[in-house]
Amino acid sequence: MFRNSDKEVLKELxxxxxxxxxxxxxxxxxxxxxxxxxxxxxxxxxxxxxSTISNYGESAPGPGCEGNINGTExxxxxxxxxxxxxxxxxxxxCSGAGLHNREFAGMDVRLLAxxxxxxxxxxxxxxxxxxxxxADEIVISDTMAERLGLETVVGSQLxxxxxxxxxxxxxxxxxxxxxxxxxxxxxxNISKVYDEIYTVPEFITQYNPxxxxxxxxxxxxxxxxxxxxxxxxxxxxxxxxxxxxxGTGTGTKNTSSMxxxxxxxxxxxxxxxxxxxxGYFLIYNVFYISVSSDIRWFGMMKTIGTTxxxxxxVLMQQIRRLAVIGILIGxxxxxxxxxxxxxxxxxxxxxxxxxxxxxxxxxxLLGAGFSWFTVYISALKSxxxxxxxxxxxxxxxxxxxxxxxxxxLSFALSGMIFLVSCNAALGFSIDHMVExxxxxxxxxxxxxxxxxxxxxxxxxSAELPEKISALPFVTNxxxxxxxxxxxxxxETTMGRIYWPSLAQVSLDGALKKEMEFFAGSEEFMSTxxxxxxxxxxxxxxxxxxxxxxxxxxxxxxLACEGVFEGTLDLEKFEAGEGIVWAxxxxxxxxxxxxxxxVHSGDKTTIGFYDAQGNCNNLSES
Amino acid sequence: MKILETKHLKKYYGQGSSLVKAVDDISISVEKGxxxxxxxxxxxxxxxxxxxxGGLDYADSGEVIIGGQSLLNMKDEERTVFRxxxxxxxxxxxxxVSMLDVYKNVVLPIRLDxxxxxxxxxxxxxxxxxxxxxxxxxxxxxxxxxxxRVAIARALASKPKIVLADEPTGNLDSRTSAEVMxxxxxxxxxxxxxxxxxxxxxxxxxxxxxxxxxxxxxVVGGDIHVSEF
Numbered sequence: 103m104f105r106n107s108d109k110e111v112l113k114e115l116x117x118x119x120x121x122x123x124x125x126x127x128x129x130x131x132x133x134x135x136x137x138x139x140x141x142x143x144x145x146x147x148x149x150x151x152x153s154t155i156s157n158y159g160e161s162a163p164g165p166g167c168e169g170n171i172n173g174t175e176x177x178x179x180x181x182x183x184x185x186x187x188x189x190x191x192x193x194x195x196c197s198g199a200g201l202h203n204r205e206f207a208g209m210d211v212r213l214l215a216x217x218x219x220x221x222x223x224x225x226x227x228x229x230x231x232x233x234x235x236x237a238d239e240i241v242i243s244d245t246m247a248e249r250l251g252l253e254t255v256v257g258s259q260l261x262x263x264x265x266x267x268x269x270x271x272x273x274x275x276x277x278x279x280x281x282x283x284x285x286x287x288x289x290x291n292i293s294k295v296y297d298e299i300y301t302v303p304e305f306i307t308q309y310n311p312x313x314x315x316x317x318x319x320x321x322x323x324x325x326x327x328x329x330x331x332x333x334x335x336x337x338x339x340x341x342x343x344x345x346x347x348x349g350t351g352t353g354t355k356n357t358s359s360m361x362x363x364x365x366x367x368x369x370x371x372x373x374x375x376x377x378x379x380x381g382y383f384l385i386y387n388v389f390y391i392s393v394s395s396d397i398r399w400f401g402m403m404k405t406i407g408t409t410x411x412x413x414x415x416v417l418m419q420q421i422r423r424l425a426v427i428g429i430l431i432g433x434x435x436x437x438x439x440x441x442x443x444x445x446x447x448x449x450x451x452x453x454x455x456x457x458x459x460x461x462x463x464x465x466x467l468l469g470a471g472f473s474w475f476t477v478y479i480s481a482l483k484s485x486x487x488x489x490x491x492x493x494x495x496x497x498x499x500x501x502x503x504x505x506x507x508x509x510x511l512s513f514a515l516s517g518m519i520f521l522v523s524c525n526a527a528l529g530f531s532i533d534h535m536v537e538x539x540x541x542x543x544x545x546x547x548x549x550x551x552x553x554x555x556x557x558x559x560x561x562x563s564a565e566l567p568e569k570i571s572a573l574p575f576v577t578n579x580x581x582x583x584x585x586x587x588x589x590x591x592x593e594t595t596m597g598r599i600y601w602p603s604l605a606q607v608s609l610d611g612a613l614k615k616e617m618e619f620f621a622g623s624e625e626f627m628s629t630x631x632x633x634x635x636x637x638x639x640x641x642x643x644x645x646x647x648x649x650x651x652x653x654x655x656x657x658x659x660l661a662c663e664g665v666f667e668g669t670l671d672l673e674k675f676e677a678g679e680g681i682v683w684a685x686x687x688x689x690x691x692x693x694x695x696x697x698x699x700v701h702s703g704d705k706t707t708i709g710f711y712d713a714q715g716n717c718n719n720l721s722e723s
Numbered sequence: 724m725k726i727l728e729t730k731h732l733k734k735y736y737g738q739g740s741s742l743v744k745a746v747d748d749i750s751i752s753v754e755k756g757x758x759x760x761x762x763x764x765x766x767x768x769x770x771x772x773x774x775x776x777g778g779l780d781y782a783d784s785g786e787v788i789i790g791g792q793s794l795l796n797m798k799d800e801e802r803t804v805f806r807x808x809x810x811x812x813x814x815x816x817x818x819x820v821s822m823l824d825v826y827k828n829v830v831l832p833i834r835l836d837x838x839x840x841x842x843x844x845x846x847x848x849x850x851x852x853x854x855x856x857x858x859x860x861x862x863x864x865x866x867x868x869x870x871x872r873v874a875i876a877r878a879l880a881s882k883p884k885i886v887l888a889d890e891p892t893g894n895l896d897s898r899t900s901a902e903v904m905x906x907x908x909x910x911x912x913x914x915x916x917x918x919x920x921x922x923x924x925x926x927x928x929x930x931x932x933x934x935x936x937x938x939x940x941x942v943v944g945g946d947i948h949v950s951e952f
Contacts, residue, residue: 107837110834111831115820115823118822122821399820404803405818406807408803408835409835411800492780
């Protein structure tokens with residue numbers, strides 16, 4: 103028996119009703135497309151941000167592992183027997199520090215002798231040739247080959263400046279190797295700053311036995327990790343394995359915690375919700391106005407026997423049609439806009455070089471899903487009104503006046519969001535920011551200015567600024583200094599570590615009070631990290647960055663940084679009678695609770711510790 | 724054979740001093756094939772009564788029985804389907820679907836019910852109402868009288884138990900009004916169709932078989948059978 107069907111007539115009614123509302127359709131499509139565009143653009147940026155941050159986390163030495171445990175060959179063997187360890191591969195450092203070749207300037211290039219399993223576990227696949235079999239052979243990455251401009255890679259000779267010895271006895275030693283193969287770099291995202299060259303473990307016994315005395319990094323893959331914990335359990339499991347195997351320390355990759363991830367992606371999600379809300383009002387009003395003006399038609403249709411279900415079908419067919427058109431337009435434009443914005447947004451963060459475009463399918467599905475959800479919930483009330491109004495009510499229906507104001511407000515809100523999005527996305531000028539934050543076209547830093555070193559600190563030579571000045575394209579060079587207390591190192595289980603350039607000072611008066619406040623503040627510690635400030639406060643022996651800057655340069659610097667209080671007395675500064683104090687609360691997190699103890703014009707005494715531990719006082723204002 | 728019956732039907736609006744008794748204890752019955760005119764001045768309760776008869780509104784008390792089925796306990800959706808199958812409507816302003824052509828407008832209630840139109844019967848109605856040549860025209864391509872003919876055809880198409888006509892000539896000139904009334908009379912006889920027409924025009928009402936006068940929501944002067952004159 104055939105079942106009665108009203109599908110065809112409902113389709114016809116929907117089609118006819120659709121074509122009789124050309125203006126409504128245009129506005130609805132515009133509203134849906136605009137909402138979808140914004141949602142998709144934010145998703146595109148948000149997802150690219152997640153993949154980029156994740157990419158940043160994964161782009162670290164040992165790409166296939168979860169972290170490393172430091173130790174000896176015995177540690178590695180014990181680790182392999184632990185149930186929580188899937189595999190453990192040692193990658194032995196062959197050079198006391200990064201390779202010194204000029205071609206590697208600005209990079210950290212390591213000469214490593216890994217276990218054989220390391221290659222397979224960490225995605226090191228040979229493109230050509232074979233792995234090294236003797237201490238005079240190496241394999242390099244494809245990115246390194248390109249950097250060195252090698253036309254023929256396999257069989258070529260390469261001289262590396264290896265640091266033979268350890269700690270202060272390290273000697274830069276030129277050594278020539280034969281390249282036996284090259285591999286596809288699994289760390290291509292960081293290949294501009296980091297690269298690995300592989301040889302065999304025999305290199306250490308043969309050429310650099312000092313490195314054999316040091317614990318080495320053992321890269322490990324953990325078993326049974328809980329994916330829902332977003333890798334927060336990696337640290338605990340690594341520490342547990344370290345304790346059980348007698349390791350000397352652990353290290354994890356730059357995996358973001360759930361909190362950090364939310365901090366990065368949270369604004370994007372909030373933005374999507376905000377846009378969704380604005381889209382809701384916009385689309386809701388378009389449909390509501392349309393249904394209100396058609397209410398007598400709905401009443402008439404009910405009179406002649408159209409049920410609520412049938413009216414719902416007629417309206418839903420139109421809404422689906424409008425949504426498909428609007429969403430398709432919005433999703434394509436949103437993806438394009440998002441892809442234009444994404445790299446720009448990421449360039450402004452520390453993750454810029456790890457930018458990864460989002461998966462098109464995921465963006466389309468999320469954009470379409472959220473937009474359809476927005477359209478659907480926006481249409482619900484209008485559907486209810488159209489389908490459930492009685493013919494008599496429809497005849498007497500008058501739209502609420504308040505709705506007009508609501509409509510204007512929602513249109514205004516949507517417009518605001520659109521303008522804010524456009525301004526945020528397109529109004530950002532890298533050039534303007536560079537100009538705003540940099541007083542010069544370029545800065546050259548000593549690595550030890552802000553990073554730890556593996557080898558003894560060697561100051562920049564006095565001739566370097568002169569040599570730079572002599573370059574034909576350089577018009578002006580200024581030199582700034584940063585104090586560095588000697589001795590400047592600490593013995594660790596992985597060898598001697600040389601600290602970044604910091605002075606040790608004793609403080610008095612307002613400066614001391616201010617630093618003590620920060621040392622005692624939990625909020626400060628949780629924001630900036632515990633850098634031993636409390637110990638420093640106890641001993642009044644602070645590690646501070648003390649900069650020596652020419653008077654004309656400080657003027658430019660302050661013009662860029664901004665002055666919080668007071669004015670620069672250039673004469674006094676030039677005469678060495680004044681200092682400029684930069685609060686350690688650089689993000690001004692504590693500003694609302696603490697205005698600062700240090701004020702312009704205060705007199706203070708700073709004592710500088712020398713290498714012998716003597717403190718020499720200096721009064722300044 | 725009784726096709727429609729109301730029992731003590733009441734519909735009041737407002738409260739206290741502003742209470743309006745739109746329909747006040749009306750009990751009437753209509754026989755199959757009768758053409759009844761309900762006449763009254765503006766505010767007499769004609770439209771309220773028609774809304775109750777057509778199941779478009781809920782009575783405060785009393786009952787409407789059409790073809791032996793009471794509308795009293797029917798839910799909204801049931802009433803809609805009941806209307807579609809048992810009641811044809813003709814309105815003053817035609818209420819046609821502007822984007823559908825004449826034929827599609829006429830067969831709309833049948834198709835909404837998921838049925839195929841009885842083409843022979845539809846053809847007969849269209850021919851009788853002089854619409855055969857206009858079946859592919861849209862309402863806006865027709866005159867007022869022609870549009871009202873389409874509305875009558877639509878009301879008859881599903882062979883309803885009753886046709887309710889609300890001021891069917893209200894928007895028409897006198898010549899077209901007479902023509903439409905003639906058609907209503909003719910269809911009532913031809914198809915033995917029960918028609919209940921609401922009008923304020925006594926002259927038009929004279930064309931019905933029976934006239935019921937309404938005043939302040941009550942039937943006054945009893946039923947008048949036109950043949951009694």
